[in-house]
Amino acid sequence: MVLVVLLAVSLGATAGDREDVEMLQIQSRPRRMPVIVDTDMDTDDQMALAFLLGEPSIEVKAITTLADGWSNQWSGVQNAMRLTQAWGQPDIPVAYSTRYNGDTQLNMMQPNDLPNPTLLTGIGNFLSEFVPLPFNVRPPSWMYASRLIRETLRKSEHKVDIIELGPLTNLAQVLQEEPELFRKKVRRLYMSGGLIVKRREEGTSEVWPYSSGPDGTSFTGKPPGTSWNIFSDPIAANSVFSFGVPLVIGSSEYEDENQFSTNDTSFIPSSCPLKTAEFLRRAITMLPVANNESESELRYWDESLAVLAIQMIRHHGRKDAAVCKKWERKRFAVMMEAGNDPNVSGGRYSRLLENPFGQRAVQCVESNETEFKTAYYSGICGIYYESPANQRHYW
Template sequence: MKRATAVAFLASCAVLAGCSAPADLDGETTEVGLPLGPTPTAAPGQDPTPLVVDTDLGADDLLALTFLLRHPDVHVRAITITATGFLDCDTGLDVLGGLISALDASPPPVACGRSNPGPGARSFPAAWAAAAATGSGITPDAGALTASPEPAAQLIAGLAQSTQGLVLVALGPLTNVADVAMQHPQDYAKLAAVHAMAGSVSGPIVDGVAEWNAAADPAALQTVLGAHTPLTLVPEDAVPQANPDTLTIPAARAVIAASTLPAWWDLAAVAALVAPQAGRAQTAQWVLHPTAAGRLVPDGDGPVRVVRSLDGAVLEAEYARVSASG
């Protein structure tokens, strides 16, 4: 859950691929013609692409996890809980256990991160955290999962050492991702890519916040922006405003029925990972605005790709494919 209110920009551009190029903070037209590029997911006949998913277990995270755990082209090797998001480790384990049980899936290894964010952090609204703790339509399953004794950053680093082509997918504040980059830089460099839902380029600012994943630990996002592993960010203003009608997996429908989100940001972000033809991106050196929490600003040439638009029809087709895969 990344914003408290419906966004007029998204409402006017429900199919964002048809929108004109957005403007940057100086009012100049930015280049959005660069496609997302080669997909890191598996080609036909190849093994599924290994993923580790870092999550705060909000409603849209649950849909993203449902999508990835059922997707035939990826293999979720581990899940890490970012405790600087909605939930502490124990509550997050209960909610995640409920989702794994609802999907009748084999639980991957799970680890938790630290609960103290870096400087400048803002706490998520209490009502959002309370909603996440209920399971967002999924019944939490206390005791179904046990966290690994090693912290999230260490688990991710170990997987990066041993798993060729590992992609780190981040769906909450980037605290755990930054810890890997700072504490295990050689292992972080072995990641094939980092793909995260974070920030906003041109969406409105509500109560001083442009996007909450970034605002909840801006120091962590700044660290990740400066690291050298290939990074793609899906900002909230690139995501179409709509319910994912073609994602018909029962667990997903339960979450959708229990939630009132204007957009499903994390679900769209992971769909853009496996279906990069859905989006167009701008590659630059991106920094965080000094006063607008979560605002991403291009600052010259650089390697970070920020998605500027996503085609809702392509996303829906990918949701339908996953639903049909069983």
């Protein structure tokens, strides 16, 4: 046990702004656990990253962005750096992907056109215009994503947890370059989205190519029941999952139960630092506007995985997470077949299907929404929160 001073740095503060640093609490805690965050920086990724930067249980060692998710990579890097600046950790390295290196056939032969330009109105500029945060003048990391992940793992004295908020493209590249380093230094992978299910027996008319529109290239949708984070690069997902690293999935069912509401300002703790609370109130108001969606359509997708991961990391990977009401243990593989044969894929290309030869995983399939929102808004404010149900396990 070490003595840790938990501080909350007001948004926009620099190292010289000591008057903006506010003591929240001094308690005896275990050391902060190292994590790497890999993300595609949609608005839910941005708010998940804000939580992870504020959460006192962990230390974010590196942030890597993706080029095949729901944001433009140039804005994703800058938004991540705005968050590191605002949460008083401006020197955390943030890296670009090497290239648009999604291996999936969908991207190479029939592009899925992600990110969809019509949905980018408020994603790339959410933290510069809708809810403006200070610009981080430091340059991004000189290393590309896969190298930054490798070097962070190599230098860490302890095993590192990886929190995956987007497609698995970057992690698959790390595996191909140094698989034994990954096996030796990664404690556990926490994956946002997806749901492991049994093979469907009925057929489907929704067969390959799922992305093809009238001109053969325009994007129309993904297979029913699949996850965007898997569908965007199924070959990378297969690589990472087949490797066998310990895996926890915050399933789509779990994440979808954490409904967004503009009334969620009521969960902001009264002890939240003033500037952080102001940011949260404005972000909650502007998220539906920036996403061009009603609040009923929004969920705390990647935020849900971030909170689940933190609660498990605190308890050394055990299922002592108050945000999860139901767990399942499964073996699965990514369905790489595209077609309508119900005995093979059932038209479910990129879905996670039970498979006795596949990867072992634990997935959360039911959420405790109140616990989630309490933990999320506490952590983003830099306040240590432990559910009473879990306190007996922690000490």
